[in-house]
Amino acid sequence: MQPKVKRLLVDFFSCSACSTLARKVFGHGIPIFMLHRMREHGDAIPPEAATSDTHLRRCLTYLVDNHYSFLSLRDLTHALAHQQRLPEKCVVFTMDDGFEDQARIAAPIFAEFNCPATLFLITGMLDQQLWPWDDKVAFAINQTTVASFNIAIGENSYQFTLNTDKDRRTARRKIQDAIKAGPFDQLTTILANLEKATQVEIPALPPPQYKPLTWEEARGYEKQGIEFAPHTISHSILSRLDRDTASREILGSWQRVREELSNPSPVFCYPTGRYCDFGSREVKLIREAGLTGAVSTIPAQVRPELANDYYRFALPRYSLPNSFSDFKLYCSWVEYVRERNLRYWPR
Ligand SMILES: [Zn+2]
Incomplete structure (x- = not known):
């Protein structure tokens, strides 16, 4: 409508x-x-x-x-x-x-x-x-200066290009949704992989x-x-x-x-x-x-x-x-x- x-x-x-x-x-x-x-x-x-x-x-x-x-x-x-x-x-x-x-x-x-x-x-x-895992994902995507990156979450691998604000929103949402749907017990490893892929150090405290x-x-x-x-x-x-x-x-x-x-x-x-x-x-x-x-x-x-x-x-x-x-x-x-x-x- x-x-x-x-x-x-x-x-x-x-x-x-x-x-x-x-x-x-x-x-x-x-x-x-x-x-x-x-x-x-x-x-x-x-x-x-x-x-x-x-x-x-x-x-x-x-x-x-x-x-x-x-x-x-x-x-x-x-x-x-x-x-x-x-x-x-x-x-x-x-x-x-x-x-x-x-x-x-x-x-x-x-x-x-x-x-x-x-x-x-x-x-x-x-x-x-601590601070919430979903905000850590948002932080890495918002701060990164890489133009694109790949990440594996569970059985799936994802590729993201970050040219626009919309691209960043999409990447944030897809990664958060993949973590929610996938291997939540591997969260620490996934966040470590996200740090490597985005070249952003995620601090332990907010x-x-x-x-x-x-x-x-x-x-x-x-x-x-x-x-x-x-x-x-x-x-x-x-x-x-x-x-x-x-x-x-x-x-x-x-x-x-x-x-x-x-x-x-x-x-x-x-x-x-x-x-x-x-x-x-x-x-x-x-x-x-x-x-x-x-x-x-x-x-x-x-x-x-x-x-x-x-x-x-x-x-x-x-x-x-x-x-x-x-x-x-x-x-x-x-x-x-x-x-x-x-x-x-x-x-
Ligand atoms: Zn909440």
Whole structure:
């Protein structure tokens, strides 16, 4: 569909009269949005890799103007567990990983709109032990000066040419996807091969452009209203780990946020978060740890009528789109009806 036609349709279907009627007829869901990196005017971070402060402000203004309520993820999971009635139009915001720019830029904006937000922490990063493997891949591809390179990942070998920004984006995505799909236990070797192929030394701890929060800063943002929650120790894909290691990643990160913060949110976030990245084993471990819910990256609105003991630990989320029109669509009843008819939720 032409972007302009799509924009006009989204505007029409999201208008107040249409939306009120359709929500009564069809019902409604709750979008949870996730943000990754944040950028302000003048930051070097590429636009597609981060949410700008102006875009976040525009999205929140739209929600206020259109009478949406803001709900914390903690309150949403509590309401789902106890089958409590939720506001007719509400939205939840989350952020993943624990980089310094996320809290520094987003926290004052969320506070300005009185909007609760949950920031999931890779606790090993805040403990200054590591940084995420997927960001290491991005770092090597962004920094390299070679014009092309080859790399073998599992059974497959890949060749990349890096003439344009688009080439770099493609290389990043393909390598990250190949690692997710392939031999996750060979990650150390793959990253060493990537260093050789790109002639970029990947530091053991995050370089300045991937600066994590410190625990001290997190405590300060907690006082400003940000809720913090566990996102594993090392950002490993849980379904690819043996049971003891997966358990350590879940329990260890939950323990660290409870040790360092006053009132962490008891909701877990799966690294990468696709259907295949977690399963009933992880849900059981999370429930046994006393956590009350978990979020995935499966893009859909939350449907309270589905909230059984598995669904509450696999809640869907949208990546906050950089397109304002897509953002309005994800908040709308149109998206709820479309997803309901896809019927792709596992039972
Ligand atoms: Zn993450």
